[in-house]
Amino acid sequence: MNKKTFPTTPLGRIKLFFTFFDSRWEDLTKENWLTIVYRDFSAGLIVAMTAIPMAMGFAMAMGMRPEHGIVAGALACTIGRTFGGSKYQVYGPTAAFIPVIASLMTKYGPSNGGVFETAHGFLILVSIIAGIILIIMGIFGFGRFAKLVPNSIIVGFTVGIALVIALTNLEDILGIESFSDLLGGQEESLSGGFIHNISTAFNNLHLINGWSILLGVMTFALTKILLRISIFIPGPVIAMSSATVLSATVLQDKNIILVKDLYGSIPNNFFKFTTPILPALDSSVIIDIVYYVAAIVFVSGIESILCSSMADKLANNDRTPFNPDKEFFGQGLVQIITPLLQGFPCTGALARTATSIKAGAQTPLAGYFKAILKLSMAYYLAKYLELIPMACIGGILVWVSTNMIKPSEIKEIKHLGKFEFSMMIYTAVMVPVTDFLTGVLSALIIYFIVKKAFKRRIQAQS
Template identity: 50%
Template structure:
């Protein structure tokens, strides 16, 4: 047993593994070029998304840029998927925003360290297949709920308001009703045009970084034909975007461990663990299907180990928790990426682009960021996935609806945990397929 764990640990810590098999097949130079080009385009798509996710989470825009770059590198080196792109994701927004409403970034680093430790242990003790058994109905419901949380979290930016919007969907709906008549129509227009541009360009070609083009439109609009219209820029809210990407943020240890602090530490670490584990494994599985992978499949246990490494290193470099990013992974595959080299390239290109564009990015309207996140939220609700759940049975339909409603009404943890408990407790009575979903599995690592 001990030797098995040591061999598994050695395997997990080896960044050069079988995931590069397709890179060495056929024309190697052409394969490398495809991965590099995929990394470049994904970097251009990721910069505005990373900024948006960071600001929606109560952090600064540059923390999303550097965090996404570091996560992309660490995930590519130590993850379990050939194709997956790592970065900030929408599912983390309500978790991190809730934490940042009370604590600071150093406490977030500490929480992420705890979650990272358990992610790495989960990989080492082969929990990968167990985590994957969370039913599709809960995942779809959770995704729908998060989409509503993200969309309503941007009402202040979209309406061009200078007032701080209180956290929580009830407060956000009330804000819309109270401030609708005094919304800045130019900010609303920028947000809607940004949303439309993102939707249109992704359909035209994956080589067009729609979100980055939309930022360019917002920059021009605020500088020229809509100048002086009260449009709030990123620099108005956050100041200049620094390009010192080597900032190290240690975890916070100098505070009193009261009962509330201990509870919050466990609560948020558990939330980060669950989001990182479920989303990364789902993304890896989706990536193999989308790429028609006939070679080495993704390794769920190595993926959990890699997620632990990502969530240990990324917050340390002034970032925040990250996981596998579904949208950017799909773009990566559509661009022809065949190995983790694309993720490594994304790290380099993203930091270089951000350093070059920093003075322009800080002059982008906040409404642009709101429009991009509105686009992200709309893309999370997929009719095909909802139909798949509706084709199941009434128990799974109820699970989806329950999770979708409870995520925005309560918060992530109560909604998802109660849904999972209901599935395992009541599933044996109401779900005819429940027994077949918990058969023994073969460990894909060393047996």
Template identity: 30%
Template sequence: MFRDRRFLNYNAAGFRQDLIAGITVGIVAIPLGMAFAIASGVKPEYGLYTTIIAGLIVALLGGSRFQIAGPTGAFIPILLAIVLQYGYEDLLIAGFLAGVFLVVMGFLGVSNLIHFVPRSVTIGFTTGIAVIIFTGQFQNFFGLTGIEKKEFFHESMMEIIRQFYTVNTYSILTAAIGLLVIFILPKIAPRVPVLLVALLIPTICTILFFPGRVETIGTAFGGIPQHLPSFHFPEISLSKLVALWQPALIIAALGAIESLLSAVVADGMKSDVAKHDSKRELFGQGIANMITPLFGGIPATGAIARTATNIRSGAVSPMSGVIQSIFVLAFLLVFAPYASYIPLAAMAPILMYVAWNMSARKAFVQIISLRSGDSLVLLTTFLLTIFINLTIAVEVGILLAALSFLRKMSGSLDIKESKLTDVEKFKLATDSGKELIKYKLSGPLFFGTAKNFEDRYPKFLKTKQSTIILDMENLTAIDATGEAALSALLDEARRQNKRLIFKKVPPNKVNLFKRSGLFEKIGKDNFFML
């Protein structure tokens, strides 16, 4: 481990800094781990298992010096949907598959492709996830009982409305105390771990002033075991792989996006150290997600807020992530019985706070205000995330973004008549003895612009000149559809007894023409490089 370049020049002073940072992040990770697990439809201890195991593996095998991995809010909607549709055991299989996908992504260098996911799509589904998390806490905030978990957002909201008569004023009071702590504490004591205090104070208040009046982790889940679960490999069958590969791929894609984004944020916060290795980061995240389900944990990824807390607390190496995992494990082994007293109403404001921070409100409003194709992509992704599911939202969002891009690109091929040079007049007019006209092509000639090019055929060929020069010096790209369009133009020109001269075709495009056979069809004499 210490041969790792992330541990170069590591010393005792660095370990002391990592010790402080690791404990600080561990304090933040404990309430979040439990809260994210509950919101995902599983027991709170599974969030702690994930924090311990995934956090340790990513710290040791990941590509970032400061990355803190664990359960995150972004996974909540898709994990909850899997639990409701397939059950907890199949969630473990989906998490394992996601880990396999992440390892493959790392080896294939897919990390570079993540940057091609449009911002309108990421902001759309991130804000949609935030809405789902926020509204998903209404049940615990208001202390509602008899709520049946639903897969779809509108069904969940209708269920809350139907059962709102069961509202518990003690739950509201407990949640309100937690909210006040979250709002006030950072202003008077910014260094104090606000989320842990926002969990402890409402818990103490319920124990002292109205015990037994609100639902707790103990009454809802039977408490938290004081140990890690034993190794258990889930039963994987072909039918389960077929059913779960798509949600697993979405978990992997979302995990890759969030972990790499977190690593980039860490690079920006610590610009004086080596940047992260994205391939190794995906590999580490993949191994973590393959091993964590074998001990009952849920999917994990790099957590931006906890990684930032790690850096602000003075971390200097991945050892802080290792210490964070050891600290959470110690909490599990020593204090797990006391976690049974934590009211679910105290968890609600913590998750609402997380949702509010991840909602990207300013970016959402900015893109919507553009009233462009990006606005449509954003709104569609946002609404599909909320009312259908994240899988469909991402697929449709990327498809719409691609169509919007193609529509913009369709007009990016510029074709205009250009003035003939003296060299052209001398070389070509003398050889052919016929008049010349030149058109200059600028931009890409591909399937998105080929229709625009084909619409110009009549103008090309209607001219009285019998020799037409196509200046391709500024042709930036061409694909098979673009080649087919050129071939069709060539056929039509020959039918009308007109000659096509291809001028200054870039060398790489000439080689492409040779491989496809278009070079031979055009004829060597019809290429003019001066």
């Protein structure tokens, strides 16, 4: 089976979408099933160990609680591996969603006079609407249009998000925001967005904690070094465990802020049904619904297609490629179901997918193993996860941001010409300066207007 045999009608697509044993399982046979299951289990275990600290970090950066990240990652991966269009893709919390979700949680949460439950309920509402749109897009074959987004804008968007993540997590490494919030009793969101976090850092430089910096830098460096030695080493887990032991022993009296100081105990009854909430309807709320729905659809669509394409190349998949329409359908179900069970919007995770493939993953089984093992480990380790220093979370997220910026991709864009390179720079600057959707949409409008005008000029000259 190849790409040409994918259904081309809505009815045919729906039938395929609900076919569990499709071409994604073609590498699993009666002859090799034992080897494949072992490889998928090993890959799932490695990704699960790496994913726990990353999921917690992403959740806290979004203004959510640590356990929300654990739930979201496990549930999204289970749904995505069941209904998605890729053999290899690992689903979970991603950096691209941080500015989107953080801005919503800030606007409707405690930092703007609201409550967390209302903000999360509104997030659930817009995520469900986005999920329905993604399902419709998949049924009617819109997957192919995601590939039309220029690579220069995708790279610029990635660089912009990386800058936002790195700069907005400096307070945790410096021991500034969390310490000042504890002292002042402020009822602000702990992830108040780019401007809030930067201003907080500069206004509280006198509160810098050198020991927090040590733990943050150590977490960053150790993670980077260990993963450079071997992908099979769970670098984030070892780095955070080492820093946690230090903070609980020799650095116990150094005023280092821990996860439990800000979020209390981490419960291990992970799944809890949460309902969507619609705030008092006015023009501002309607605009926000449109904005956040569009943002979730865009991130889900672009990142999942990008991740699926990358996965096929990385795995040297010479058989059936990923199905973009089925991927949209799977993403839609992820965005509908995951937030309802104490999670938030998720998509294909580039780093975890690459780790899974390098660790030997062959079929969707790797994703199921990752989800089960992640929940199992988090269940038994919950009382220890709350002892992690916030500086470690900052160190992990800064490490994530540095991995997002790839010099080879920037060089590739530069070779495409000045216009493509300038669009990359424009997007990278506009994403942190304005907001995610404004930066990307304005870049797309400029790109296609200029391209169309340039094409007309060439046609006129000929």
